[in-house]
C-alpha cells in the first residue's frame with residue numbers, strides 16, 4: 001500500500017468529516033490521483049475505512065491514524081507559520097511532508113514547545129495529545145498562554161486563537177496582533193496589559209487566546 005497516498009486519503013476523510021461530508025466521489029476528486037480508487041479498496045481491506053454506496057467513513061483504526069496525521073500537520077503549520085515565520089504557502093508544503101514522519105514523542109515536544117495550541121493558523125482544531133493534559137506538562141514551552149506569564153514580565157505575541165473570529169479585528173485595533181510586545185501588569189481581578197504606551201484591560205477569555213514568547 002502506498003503509505004503517502006493512504007495518509008492523504010485518511011487526512012482528507014478527517015477534514016471532510018469536520019464539514020459533515022462523506023462522499024466517495026468527493027474524496028476521489030479531492031485527492032486527484034488516478035490510483036485513489038485502488039488505494040481506497042486496499043484501505044477497506046486493511047480495515048481502515050468502510051465504503052458503502054457513495055459513502056466512505058473512517059473505522060476506528062483509520063480514525064486513529066488520521067487523528068495523528070492531522071495533529072502533526074496542524075502543529076507543523078503553527079511551528080512554521082507562527083514561530084519560524086515561513087509564509088503560509090510554504091508552511092503548508094512543509095507540513096504536508098513532515099506529517100508523514102514525525103514520531104509521537106517529537107510531536108508532543110513540538111506541541112509543548114508551542115504551548116499546546118488548540119487550533120492551526122486556519123482556525124481548525126488540533127487533536128489533543130497526551131502532553132496537553134494538565135498533569136503531563138513537563139517541558140518549559142517557548143510559547144505560552146498570556147495567563148502563564150508572570151506579572152511584570154514581557155512577551156512578544158506569537159499567535160492569537162480568538163474565542164470568536166469577530167474579535168480579531170477589535171483586538172487588532174487595540175494593537176493586539178502577532179509581533180506586538182506586551183507587558184503583563186496584572187492578572188487579577190482582570191488582565192491588564194501594556195502595549196507601547198497604552199494600558200488596557202482585557203477579559204480572561206481574550207487573555208487565554210493570546211500566545212506569547214517571553215522576552
Ligand SMILES: [Zn+2]
Nearest residue numbers: 077120121122
Ligand atoms: Zn491549517
Ligand SMILES: [Zn+2]
Nearest residue numbers: 111116131132
Ligand atoms: Zn500538547
